[in-house]
Amino acid sequence: MPPRLIQSETFKRSLEKLQANEQTLVKASVMDLFSDISEHGKPRAGLRYHEIDRKVRDPGIHSISPGMGLRVIIHQGGDDYVLLYVDHHNPAYDWAERRRLQPNPQTGAMQLVNLEEITQVVTRTVTQTQTLLFNHYEPEYLMSLGVPEAYVEAVRHATAENCDGLIEVLPDEASERLIDLMDGKLVMPPAPVHTGDPYDHPDARKHFAVTTDEDELQRAMQGRWEEWMVYLHPTQRLLAERQQSGPVKVSGSAGTGKTVVALHRTASLVRQRPRARVLLTSYSRPLAARLEEKLRTLLPEAGLHRQVTVINLHRLASQLARQWNIPSNIISARDIEAHLRAAAQTTASDLPFPLLQAEWHGVIEPQGISSWEQYRVASRVGRGTPLGARQRKALWTVYEELYRRLRSCGETTWNLLLHEVTRALETRGPQFNHAIIDEAQDLGRAELSFLRALVSPGENDLFLCGDPGQRIFRARSSWLACGIDVRGRSHRLKINYRTSRQIREYADTLLPQISDEEGQPEHRRTVNRFSGPVPEHRRCSSPEDQLQTVTTWIKTRLHEGLTPGEIAVFTRAQPGTLATQLSEALQIPTQSLDDQAHDPGKLTVTTMHRAKGMEYRAVILAQLSADQIPSPQALQGAHDPADYEARLEEEKQLLYVASTRAREYLLSTWVGQASPLLQLRLPDVP
Numbered sequence: 001m002p003p004r005l006i007q008s009e010t011f012k013r014s015l016e017k018l019q020a021n022e023q024t025l026v027k028a029s030v031m032d033l034f035s036d037i038s039e040h041g042k043p044r045a046g047l048r049y050h051e052i053d054r055k056v057r058d059p060g061i062h063s064i065s066p067g068m069g070l071r072v073i074i075h076q077g078g079d080d081y082v083l084l085y086v087d088h089h090n091p092a093y094d095w096a097e098r099r100r101l102q103p104n105p106q107t108g109a110m111q112l113v114n115l116e117e118i119t120q121v122v123t124r125t126v127t128q129t130q131t132l133l134f135n136h137y138e139p140e141y142l143m144s145l146g147v148p149e150a151y152v153e154a155v156r157h158a159t160a161e162n163c164d165g166l167i168e169v170l171p172d173e174a175s176e177r178l179i180d181l182m183d184g185k186l187v188m189p190p191a192p193v194h195t196g197d198p199y200d201h202p203d204a205r206k207h208f209a210v211t212t213d214e215d216e217l218q219r220a221m222q223g224r225w226e227e228w229m230v231y232l233h234p235t236q237r238l239l240a241e242r243q244q245s246g247p248v249k250v251s252g253s254a255g256t257g258k259t260v261v262a263l264h265r266t267a268s269l270v271r272q273r274p275r276a277r278v279l280l281t282s283y284s285r286p287l288a289a290r291l292e293e294k295l296r297t298l299l300p301e302a303g304l305h306r307q308v309t310v311i312n313l314h315r316l317a318s319q320l321a322r323q324w325n326i327p328s329n330i331i332s333a334r335d336i337e338a339h340l341r342a343a344a345q346t347t348a349s350d351l352p353f354p355l356l357q358a359e360w361h362g363v364i365e366p367q368g369i370s371s372w373e374q375y376r377v378a379s380r381v382g383r384g385t386p387l388g389a390r391q392r393k394a395l396w397t398v399y400e401e402l403y404r405r406l407r408s409c410g411e412t413t414w415n416l417l418l419h420e421v422t423r424a425l426e427t428r429g430p431q432f433n434h435a436i437i438d439e440a441q442d443l444g445r446a447e448l449s450f451l452r453a454l455v456s457p458g459e460n461d462l463f464l465c466g467d468p469g470q471r472i473f474r475a476r477s478s479w480l481a482c483g484i485d486v487r488g489r490s491h492r493l494k495i496n497y498r499t500s501r502q503i504r505e506y507a508d509t510l511l512p513q514i515s516d517e518e519g520q521p522e523h524r525r526t527v528n529r530f531s532g533p534v535p536e537h538r539r540c541s542s543p544e545d546q547l548q549t550v551t552t553w554i555k556t557r558l559h560e561g562l563t564p565g566e567i568a569v570f571t572r573a574q575p576g577t578l579a580t581q582l583s584e585a586l587q588i589p590t591q592s593l594d595d596q597a598h599d600p601g602k603l604t605v606t607t608m609h610r611a612k613g614m615e616y617r618a619v620i621l622a623q624l625s626a627d628q629i630p631s632p633q634a635l636q637g638a639h640d641p642a643d644y645e646a647r648l649e650e651e652k653q654l655l656y657v658a659s660t661r662a663r664e665y666l667l668s669t670w671v672g673q674a675s676p677l678l679q680l681r682l683p684d685v686p
């Protein structure tokens with residue numbers, strides 16, 4: 001085999017931490033190294049390739065010196081040169097001293113191990129009363145699950161009390177399999193590598209990328225080269241690439257890489273099926289715009305990108321409606337209420353108006369019921385008060401009049417439009433071969449039925465990614481009832497790549513038990529890749545005090561080196577004057593993300609709804625007082641107790657969505673009494 005250059009994810013991460021001019025220098029040296037080993041089989045003298053003058057645990061460890069005091073740590077094993085890390089001289093060598101690169105004896109996959117971490121974990125004390133979680137498994141079995149040999153003893157001494165820290169430092173694939181064991185699942189080891197190449201195993205491909213092509217390396221070094229584009233977790237890769245016999249569900253709590261899987265799935269389908277029509281979609285327009293931007297990075301070949309339609313479902317439905325002459329003027333909430341009142345008057349109905357409203361918004365409109373025959377037998381599950389046939393008939397008389405009024409002014413609602421287009425699709429036929437949906441938890445019955453009709457049923461037809469804990473636009477709808485059967489094809493992602501363990505643990509307390517789309521309780525256990533500061537809370541004495549608190553906190557973050565684009569302030573209602581006040585106090589521009597893309601030079605100040613799909617190093621949740629969240633307006637609009645519960649649940653999930661946008665820092669502030677949704681145990685609140 002010719003000499004190879006292999007880039008590890010640890011190298012990628014360390015490179016990103018350097019200054020721009022240092023990065024340029026390192027990238028140039030990496031290009032030189034690649035051409036040297038490709039042409040001459042070894043690095044040239046100018047790169048000062050040598051063993052390091054420390055007591056390293058791994059004899060394969062070497063370094064090169066690109067200049068400016070930097071050292072690139074490289075592992076050489078035969079003809080393989082693995083880029084492991086880069087930093088200034090001392091920290092780079094400190095890092096190298098503690099690392100060992102070796103194949104897992106059972107799986108054959110190459111693994112990089114931090115020997116110091118293991119020592120810390122193994123020496124943790126375990127009391128007699130604590131139960132050892134994995135002690136009854138043979139070391140060989142644990143290694144076959146991807147646990148590096150050096151960690152086996154630590155894993156066998158893990159207890160419920162200390163396992164989080166341990167699972168955090170294990171390779172992702174091993175962590176995920178241990179979580180499955182803790183959840184009581186039977187876990188089969190991955191198949192060993194047949195090629196005999198320790199970098200070719202799916203477990204190793206999460207951490208190492210083999211470079212064989214100079215152009216590819218050049219692109220990676222010069223262009224945007226993000227970790228998620230290259231180092232997929234084996235489960236992510238499998239989901240993205242595997243043939244599926246029908247609809248697939250990928251779930252996972254916030255930050256577990258669902259969007260990344262959706263993007264790779266799209267790219268993989270397009271590459272494998274040059275003539276297929278592929279739809280990549282989501283609930284809202286900004287989410288679809290963000291998907292499109294990321295897909296362009298992942299699929300730079302313009303031809304391939306053109307094969308995919310990236311659009312949000314509502315926009316697609318209204319485009320098709322216009323094409324097929326279906327009325328597509330969307331009526332406002334206020335006008336529909338006025339029409340309903342007028343319809344009740346015209347039909348001399350004595351039914352209570354709240355009942356008319358509740359039935360319209362809770363049953364008729366979401367199900368797209370357009371005739372008495374449909375309404376007579378329609379399901380009203382979860383609607384509280386049962387209705388007899390005579391009452392239904394009386395209600396229907398009003399809705400018939402409402403429909404007549406809507407037709408005469410050529411207006412409709414989103415749900416009715418979606419149902420109309422779905423009916424048209426039944427005669428005109430599906431428009432796509434494959435659809436990939438992100439944030440699928442936000443699809444209601446109308447969107448789900450539309451989606452089903454859009455795509456030809458069959459292999460690899462629908463691929464739905466979502467988190468039932470982040471439902472903020474629509475009440476829960478059964479996928480099965482809309483013809484989307486994911487039984488036997490559901491997968492849950494368990495590694496959280498976005499947030500620190502502290503933020504994830506805090507965010508989890510905001511959510512009660514979560515049920516999936518069929519009402520089944522969800523396991524939500526995940527493992528984080530890093531730790532960080534504990535989320536902070538501040539009760540403020542007045543709005544001015546809150547402004548001062550937020551300003552000071554942001555100044556501290558900026559002082560620590562964060563940029564304005566890495567910080568966001570979210571509020572439940574429109575932030576109002578807060579954006580202007582912060583901009584003046586901090587002397588930096590702000591952005592609200594309503595119709596513009598995220599600008600890295602500006603501080604984000606916007607609503608929690610607009611936070612969806614974003615991520616920041618630091619997040620402030622401001623104006624969290626009891627009279628601001630749950631939103632009184634949202635709850636007042638509830639049509640019946642079931643609707644009230646659903647709206648309250650949405651408020652909790654909104655807070656969860658907003659909190660989980662934070663990677664490292666999270667601050668919550670309020671004036672007066674804190675929101676009951678915060679579930680505060682308040683020892684640290686002044």
Ligand SMILES: Nc1ncnc2c1ncn2[C@@H]1O[C@H](COP(=O)(O)OP(=O)(O)OP(=O)(O)O)[C@@H](O)[C@H]1O
Nearest residue numbers: 227228231232233254255256257258259260497498
């Ligand atoms: N395999 C991976 N390696 C490294 N980083 C990853 C990987 N997968 C995802 N990430 C990163 O983790 C973060 C969260 O990923 P993503 O947005 O796909 O999660 P999500 O599950 O869709 O989150 P949410 O539900 O909150 O929108 C992103 O920064 C992404 O780049």
